[in-house]
Amino acid sequence: MSALGLYNYEIVIVLMMTGFYVVIRSPNLVKKIVGLNIFQTSVFILYISMGKVADGTAPIVEEGARAYSNPLPHVLILTAIVVGVATTALGLALVVRIREAYGSVDEEAIQKQDRVG
Amino acid sequence: MSAENLPILQVIVPLLAAPVCLLLRNGTLAWALATAVGWFTLYAALTLLGSVPEGGLIRYDLGGWEPPWGIEYIVDRLDAYVLVIVAAIGALVLTYARASVAREIQRSQHAAFYAAMLLCFAGLLGIVITGDAFNLFVFLEISSLSSYALISLGRDRRALTASYQYLIMGTLGATFILIGVGLLYMLTGTLNMLDLAARIPELEGNRTAIAAAAFLVVGICLKIALFPLHLWLPDAYTYAPSVVTAFLAGTATKVAVYVLLRFLFTVFGFDAPLNEWVGTLLIALALAGVLVASLVAIFQDDVKRIFAYSSVAQIGYIVLGIGFASVTGLTATLVHLFNHAVMKAVLFLALGAVVYRVGGARLADMRGLGRSMPLTMAALVAGGLSLIGVPLTAGFISKWYLVLAALEAGWWPIAVLVLVGSLLAVIYVWRVVETVYMQPRAAGATEVKEVPWHMLLPIWVLVAANVWFGIDTDLTVGTASGIAAELLGK
Numbered sequence: 001m002s003a004l005g006l007y008n009y010e011i012v013i014v015l016m017m018t019g020f021y022v023v024i025r026s027p028n029l030v031k032k033i034v035g036l037n038i039f040q041t042s043v044f045i046l047y048i049s050m051g052k053v054a055d056g057t058a059p060i061v062e063e064g065a066r067a068y069s070n071p072l073p074h075v076l077i078l079t080a081i082v083v084g085v086a087t088t089a090l091g092l093a094l095v096v097r098i099r100e101a102y103g104s105v106d107e108e109a110i111q112k113q114d115r116v117g
Numbered sequence: 118m119s120a121e122n123l124p125i126l127q128v129i130v131p132l133l134a135a136p137v138c139l140l141l142r143n144g145t146l147a148w149a150l151a152t153a154v155g156w157f158t159l160y161a162a163l164t165l166l167g168s169v170p171e172g173g174l175i176r177y178d179l180g181g182w183e184p185p186w187g188i189e190y191i192v193d194r195l196d197a198y199v200l201v202i203v204a205a206i207g208a209l210v211l212t213y214a215r216a217s218v219a220r221e222i223q224r225s226q227h228a229a230f231y232a233a234m235l236l237c238f239a240g241l242l243g244i245v246i247t248g249d250a251f252n253l254f255v256f257l258e259i260s261s262l263s264s265y266a267l268i269s270l271g272r273d274r275r276a277l278t279a280s281y282q283y284l285i286m287g288t289l290g291a292t293f294i295l296i297g298v299g300l301l302y303m304l305t306g307t308l309n310m311l312d313l314a315a316r317i318p319e320l321e322g323n324r325t326a327i328a329a330a331a332f333l334v335v336g337i338c339l340k341i342a343l344f345p346l347h348l349w350l351p352d353a354y355t356y357a358p359s360v361v362t363a364f365l366a367g368t369a370t371k372v373a374v375y376v377l378l379r380f381l382f383t384v385f386g387f388d389a390p391l392n393e394w395v396g397t398l399l400i401a402l403a404l405a406g407v408l409v410a411s412l413v414a415i416f417q418d419d420v421k422r423i424f425a426y427s428s429v430a431q432i433g434y435i436v437l438g439i440g441f442a443s444v445t446g447l448t449a450t451l452v453h454l455f456n457h458a459v460m461k462a463v464l465f466l467a468l469g470a471v472v473y474r475v476g477g478a479r480l481a482d483m484r485g486l487g488r489s490m491p492l493t494m495a496a497l498v499a500g501g502l503s504l505i506g507v508p509l510t511a512g513f514i515s516k517w518y519l520v521l522a523a524l525e526a527g528w529w530p531i532a533v534l535v536l537v538g539s540l541l542a543v544i545y546v547w548r549v550v551e552t553v554y555m556q557p558r559a560a561g562a563t564e565v566k567e568v569p570w571h572m573l574l575p576i577w578v579l580v581a582a583n584v585w586f587g588i589d590t591d592l593t594v595g596t597a598s599g600i601a602a603e604l605l606g607k
Contacts, residue, residue, distance in 0.1 A: 020289075023285060023289065029281065032285060036285060036288055036289070039289070039292060040288070040292055043292055043295050043296055043299065046296065046299055047299050050299065050302070050303045073299075073302070076251050079251075079255060080254075080295060083255065083258045083262075086258075086262055087258070087262065087284065087288050090262055090265055090266065090284065091281070091284050091285075091288075094265070094269055094277055094280055094281045094284065095281070097269065097277050098274075098277045098278060098281060101274040101277055102274065110278060114275060114278075
């Protein structure tokens with residue numbers, strides 16, 4: 001396979017590492033959630049890429065189509081996207097509550113408050 | 118209701134009862150429904166354990182779709198055994214919950230609380246029973262998302278940050294599992310675990326398969342809270358409502374250990390060359406976890422936190438047995454899975470009773486409680502003895518098999534380290550006992566009474582289980598050694 005053939009997977013790795021880095025390094029709780037989203041999205045692309053069959057069309061039975069793409073990974077990822085949305089919503093709801101309780105969304109500022117109190 | 122539908126009823130009943138709880142709005146009714154569902158799942162799990170033939174399977178095709186195309190529920194003896202653990206802890210904790218929840222959680226949130234408990238419960242049962250790798254991920258997220266919500270309900274504001282940390286780490290872990298499952302699907306074109314198990318041997322030495330295994334093991338170990346991936350656990354257990362702590366300590370990490378067993382032994386197969394370094398790595402991390410977490414536990418002031426760190430250490434013992442990959446080692450793992458669930462449930466429920474009466478579970482709060490809450494404190498001591506592994510308690514049986522497994526493998530230093538871990542447990546349990554029985558109640562502290570009988574009953578049922586399974590080991594060791602032989606294909 002040529003280098004261009006792996007283009008999707010290269011993007012997956014770049015996105016995965018970007019998201020992972022943001023989750024680990026950013027002290028801002030909202031940005032961490034954004035990083036988590038990028039990380040999850042990279043996995044969605046990984047699944048969608050593997051469903052592609054060379055020269056395949058959309059998996060709908062029609063005249064003249066010889067190969068179809070695999071629809072299963074797409075369906076799986078629909079479920080995973082729903083899970084991702086739920087996680088994001090819950091995470092952001094927690095951040096709202098944390099902001100109410102501490103008046104900050106900065107990890108270090110929050111830890112400092114707890115150490116004093 | 119026919120017996121052949123039990124595998125699906127096991128999951129669907131708690132799943133459907135959750136929204137009903139929310140619609141009931143009334144906390145007491147929701148509690149009654151949740152408790153009834155808990156006992157029903159225990160009945161279903163025990164029936165399944167009784168009806169699985171030795172070395173055989175019960176299979177259930179969802180919606181009549183034939184596997185490997187459709188999702189399939191598979192119950193072998195390992196599944197049934199873990200189902201019984203989860204359902205028993207769930208039923209007892211829910212029975213206990215009412216008074217404790219009434220004290221610790223706002224009235225308006227009671228119905229939602231029980232709904233979230235049932236969702237978490239359904240998710241955990243689903244993980245165990247499903248035979249489909251992707252379905253497992255979905256159930257994992259159902260249980261995780263509801264447990265983040267449950268933890269955030271703790272009264273201390275640190276419950277919020279604890280829940281947030283767990284959300285970040287838990288989602289990373291679950292996404293790692295998703296990547297692993299995706300890579301396996303790329304290689305084999307199937308998601309059915311038995312089908313995967315049949316196809317993976319053909320891939321011997323394939324680099325993608327090794328990457329898939331690595332992603333899966335790391336992701337699952339985050340969920341298990343294996344040292345050094347345990348960072349979310351102490352805060353989550355300390356600040357969550359008492360009932361939630363007892364429930365999660367008894368079930369969530371146990372189910373994650375089950376997932377590790379399932380993937381390492383059933384899907385990847387014991388003989389894979391991969392397992393050699395995984396085994397060594399697990400042993401090293403498990404031992405580090407036992408020693409470091411036990412040492413840290415000694416220096417904590419919040420008793421919930423002491424036992425949270427002790428959980429990390431106990432998880433070390435459980436994973437240690439997996440690392441040996443021998444029948445005795447796996448027997449120790451499976452027995453300790455059961456015993457640890459029983460002992461930690463006692464300890465955290467007893468601490469819940471302390472929080473109910475005193476309002477906190479720091480060592481300073483618990484001075485002199487031995488006199489005013491004798492039954493609760495006696496249960497705490499019984500749980501502590503079992504944790505240490507004193508003979509005639511369940512904990513002793515687990516340690517015994519673990520030491521046997523280490524000696525069998527010819528690694529006596531590991532046996533010594535297991536005993537050192539027990540000695541460290543003596544120190545932190547003693548700190549609690551000393552505070553409770555030998556120190557006087559702080560001057561000016563309000564007088565406290567024993568908790569009501571409906572809280573004591575589940576605690577003492579679990580204490581009885583701790584003693585019973587320390588003497589009669591037929592159910593635990595008998596079943597566990599059979600399962601261990603099945604997993605290793607002997």
